[in-house]
Amino acid sequence: MNILLIGSGGREHAIAWKLSQNPKIEKIYCAPGNGGTALEKKCQNIKEGSIEELINFAKENKIHMTIVGPEEPLIKGIVDRFNEEGLRIFGPSKKAASLEGSKNFSKEFMKKYGVLTAEYATFNDKDKAMEYLNKCTYPIVIKADGIAGGKGVVICGNLKEAEKVIEDFMVKDIFNGSGKKVIIEEFLEGVEASILSITDGETIIPFISAKDHKKVLDNDKGPNTGGMGVIAPNPFVTDGVMKEFIENILKPTIKGIKEENMEYKGFLFFGLMITRKGIYLLEYNVRLGDPETQGVLPLMESDLYELIEGAYNKNLKNLQIKWNRSHSASVVMVSSGYPGEYIKGFSIEIKKDITGKVFIGGGVLEKGNLKTSGGRVLTLVSLGDSLEEARICSYKDIKKINFENMYYRRDIGLI
Known part of the structure; x- marks a missing residue:
């Protein structure tokens, strides 16, 4: 094939x-x-x-x-x-892809089908959004309605920060139209979890859980990125959390997909927040996450293509996914300056004796040599019998990789 x-x-x-x-x-x-x-x-x-x-x-x-x-x-x-x-x-079809393409569409879908999610309000008028900010209890979350490369969600600690975000999104239009409409959302305190899954529009099979590290700096400081590292499975996703996720989020989601007559044979990402009040859905992505995919797929013992064929033929109800019982720790190595401005074109050196797997993101092959071409240059993934073993392996291997202006977080799997 x-x-x-x-x-x-x-x-x-x-x-x-x-x-x-x-x-x-x-x-x-x-x-x-x-x-x-x-x-x-x-x-x-x-x-x-x-x-x-x-x-x-x-x-x-x-x-x-x-x-x-x-x-x-x-x-x-x-x-x-x-x-x-x-x-x-x-x-997914174009209609189904609106679950990610428009955060307002997504939130309305969640509300309609009883998917547990944060309270929110939507605005396409800057003055009304600014007026609403004065009534909010902080912190709050502001989201660009459209896709923004993983950078369209900002947690605002006070009114001044929130006003700046509205100005950037709606007036300066830093996301080229994607932020002209915004969602102002209740801030949920807890631990984030990522659940990748595969669906045929009638059945959803969740993958093992993962935990992304979105902030660029250690101790979860600095601006949001597309992801600086991931661990799998997520230690916070217990059997009880998974059961609650299936009942309150997965099942109403598949009910909505069916009732809305969405043609959906594809991957589906659930971004969750585990709080004291319950498990809330932050967002849908209509594809696999990055870097979650790099951390999760090495733990999958089943054949990925057979799962894709099963979903395409609407036969997921008869399939199961087998998983390795190991843990994975994935560290993303980025160009210094990311998620802001950075220089590219540097040679990437990877020694042959690394034990983990390197997945290239922002790198190109020029005359047989790998060179940096993006912000998130590569993801190094290591497996271990425990999370600690996996992360030790990753940080040991990182010393065998080098490119100029290289940066990575040192606390993936610790926080």
């Missing part, structure tokens, strides 16, 4: 690596891929192209299945177009 995998990040490298383990898969075309997929077995990077160009590529190269990694092409309706052409593609 030939597979077309769309995307260019560490998530896509991890997906490609896992797919390559299926003996029936002959070639994985990565559009556009990165320096890591360029070196991965069975993989070949190709030009990203428009949706129409990807459709032509799928036809010309007899692609058995197209798998969509990032959210943007899903929100633009790539699945609908492939379906119109009779091509097999794995991902």
Whole structure:
């Protein structure tokens, strides 16, 4: 089989690596891929192209299945177009992708189907949003309605901070339209958890839990990022938490997907907050998370492609996922300055005797040499019989990786 995998990040490298383990898969075309997929077995990077160009590529190269990694092409309706052409593609329809594409749509969906979530108000008028801020109890959370590369959610500790965020989102338009509408949300205190899952629109099978570390600095300080590291399973996700998640979030979600007639064969990410009052849903993502994917897939013993085929054929109810009982600790190495401005183009040196797995995110292959090309350059993943063993392995391996202006957190798995 030939597979077309769309995307260019560490998530896509991890997906490609896992797919390559299926003996029936002959070639994985990565559009556009990165320096890591360029070196991965069975993989070949190709030009990203428009949706129409990807459709032509799928036809010309007899692609058995197209798998969509990032959210943007899903929100633009790539699945609908492939379906119109009779091509097999794995991902939610444009309508279903609104669960991530619009936070207001998502919150209304949660409210309609009884998914436990924070109280909120939506504004597309700056003056009304500013007026509302004066009535709030702080801290509060302000979210850009549209996609913003993982940077559209800000916790504001006081009125002055909140007013600046509204100014940045709605007036300065730092997210190119995605922040013109905002959601002002109740702040929930607790521990975050990530649950990746796969669905066929009738059944959702959750993956093992993960804990992302979003702040750029140690001790959860500094601005939010797309993710600085992850551990799996999440020690805070107990059997009781998982049971509550399934009853109060997963089941009403699948009920809503069915009742809204959403065509949904794809991955679904649940961002949770574990509080003293219960388990709340912060957000949906209509794809796998990054860096959660890098930390979770190495623990999956089941064949990922067989799960994708099962979902595509609406047969998930008859499938189970087998997991390794190990723990994973994943540390993201970034370009200094991220999530702000940073310099790229530096050579990446990785010694051959590392014991973990390196997934490239912001790196390209130039004349046989890996070079930095983004903020989150790579994710180093180590497994261990305990979380402590896994994190020790990761931080030992990190000393064998180097690029100029390299930065990483030292407390992944400790906090």
